[in-house]
Amino acid sequence: MVGKNNNLKVVRNNLEIHHKTYKAGKRWVYASIAGLAMGAGLIFSGSLNAQADTTTTGTTAENTGSNASTDLQSASNVALSVKASTATSAKTAAVTSDTTDGSGSDAASTAPATSDEQATDSSAASTMQSATSGLNSSVSAASDAGATVTSSNNVVSVAPDQLDSAADSVAADYQSQAASIDQTTVAQQSDDAAYAVSKSNYDNDVVSIVPQATGGSSTAEWDVDTIKSFFGGGTDEQVSDQAKKVADVNLTDGYTFSSDYSNNSKVPLGTGEDPTWEYDNAFVDPQTGREINVVETVTGYTPAQGTSDSYVQIYTDQIGFTPHNVQDVTTTVQYFYADNGEPASLDVILGFSDIDGNQGIGINNPYVSVMYGSQVEKLADGTFRNTDNATLNSDDQSGQVWILQQGVTETDYTFYVGLNSDGSVNNTQPIQFIGSVSFTLAVPTAPTKTSEKVSYETTTLQTTTNYSVTYQGAGDQTPANVNENVTWTGTYDASTGEYTWVPDQTNVIPDIPGYTTDVSSDFVLGPTTINPSDQALTVTYTPEA
Structure with missing residues (x-):
């Protein structure tokens, strides 16, 4: 037995x-x-x-x-x-x-x-x-x-x-x-040893701080001292060390879009369910070498005056969306480790581009520092607003806002659509993306830590x-x-x-x-x-x- x-x-x-x-x-x-x-x-x-x-x-x-x-x-x-x-x-x-054994003869109670x-x-x-x-x-x-x-x-x-x-x-x-x-x-032990070597080389690299002009401009929007201040100031090595810890919230090669939505999906707002979509293996956390999944959720909005069909248009190749017929829209971007789905505590840089036509960005959870272009002002309510109704391209640094956050598991922000004097929106479908814009640091690529996979039964x-x-x-x-x-x-x-x-x-x-x-x-x-x-x-x- x-x-x-x-x-x-x-x-x-x-x-x-x-x-x-x-x-x-x-x-x-x-x-x-x-x-x-x-x-x-x-x-x-x-x-x-x-x-x-x-x-x-x-x-x-x-x-x-x-x-x-x-x-x-x-x-x-x-x-x-x-x-x-x-x-x-x-x-x-x-x-x-x-007690019988079925044949009429006595059966022993045990058979050792x-x-x-x-x-x-x-x-x-x-x-x-x-x-x-x-x-x-x-x-x-x-x-x-x-x-x-x-x-x-x-x-x-x-x-x-x-x-x-x-x-x-x-x-x-x-x-x-x-x-x-x-x-x-x-x-796995072999992978870890190889990663340790790559990580040591990465840690010993020094970030080059080279202001660069974009968007057809002949001059960069921010100089070396502004960029160093953005990363906490100090020597070049100190700025370099801080910059190498920070993940750029941006899609990198190998990511996958994980959602029921498809590219250019138009998702209605006000249905009682918050639209949510996900980018798997979006980027690497340079501090741990682990890949990060990004989950974006629209958590609130204000309809544009005189409209009733507010919605967001989602793209599979960009973190962000295009809002339609809204006055403002609030979003949460959450970070998770790709290997186990647990919340990831990260240092992150987020770049918001194409802030034009009186549009603005409000960051709703703590950030360490911010850098913004000459066409953007910080208002008394803490939001960053474009001060000119002119149209700007996404690579125009004068209409960009960059923030640095440390130890966060998510970024919460509100995008404000520009309003006309009568309260109507001057752009019913403004573009609103995170990342994919030019920055002024040459940061080395952080190594990715491999996680072997095995199953048992x-x-x-x-x-x-x-x-x-x-x-x-x-x-x-x-x-x-x-x-x-x-x-x-x-x-x-x-x-x-x-x-x-x-x-x-x-x-x-x-x-x-x-x-x-x-x-x-x-x-x-x-x-x-x-x-x-x-x-x-x-x-x-x-x-x-």
Whole structure:
């Protein structure tokens, strides 16, 4: 059998049980003539071929990086397929009549295993324990090394006499998976070593501060001292060190647009749902080398005067959007690590371009410094507004606003559309993008840290046995005989080396007024560490005296 109890081997089929009962008040009391305990699961031994039917459960747990955790030793770590409303502890019924083996001869209550059988069983249990612990250790090592580890569970249905071989197959599979995961750990460690070298070279590079003119202008909008001040000031090396920590919020090669929307989608506002879209692997955080996903959400807006069809137009190749028929629109840009989906705390630069026609930008969460062009003013309310109604191109630095934020997981801002003197908007569809504009630093490209990916699969064993009860002695009140299949789901506990089997149903022997029974009325199927097998029980009703 599976587990430690292989030295107990009893096959009990067509078991006929009788014992005396008498009534004390309103309760039935059971007195046994001979004591023989019968558990909810009977013991068997056997072999198994590897051709077990398999079905994969729909539950998938994912574990990533150093935060991954696996407890294969816990009996509760595998999904159970239990239909019973309550899985109670295994109960025993006292037996007061002869117990037969179905052939009329007396059956021994136990059949001790031979020393060879015990040695074989002990070896099998030890192998399963070792394989489970080994897989657990390999998963933990891979997670600690920084690999992305995901898991799933597979339910394997086997015949009752094949459970031992099934457990052996599971152990062999766990050993194979552990070896594969160990290879992933080695690869991750190699990746990390290469990244450490690249990161050291990056850290030793010095950023060149070279003001550059854009948009056809012959002069740059900001000089060296302005740029150095933007990064906190100090020596060239100090400015360089700060600049290399900052991520430019901008789409880089290899990003993917992840959303139900397509390019140029027109998403209505005011529907009760905030439009949200995502750019995966948008850029790299230079401090950690991890790729960042960007999620942008429109959280509020004010309709333009005299309009009723406000919407935003979304693009797959730009962070940002074009608002239509709005007076202002408020947006949140959130940052997440691409490898595990957790919020990323970053130092970021955001460039807002094409601020013209009395348009403006308001930053709604803290920023460290700001730099803005000559056509932009900072107003008393903290917003940055264009002061001229002239049209500017996106690469014209005079209409740009740049902000530096540190330790943020998101950027919250409001875009203000330019208004005419009568309150109407002077541009019903202004362009509003983040990034993709020229800046005045030559920052080296930060290395990307590679996260190896590996998955593993745990196995849950299931078996089906026949459970039958024959009722007799109560005339036309005799209950219908029960003959149905019971599915048992096993969970393995490496700390004990045992499987616990849980049935998918219970069966209670019914009481009939005026009759006594020879089996306890609370007899149920319940969890057991004994391998399940077919069970047969005869219940005899006797008229009360």
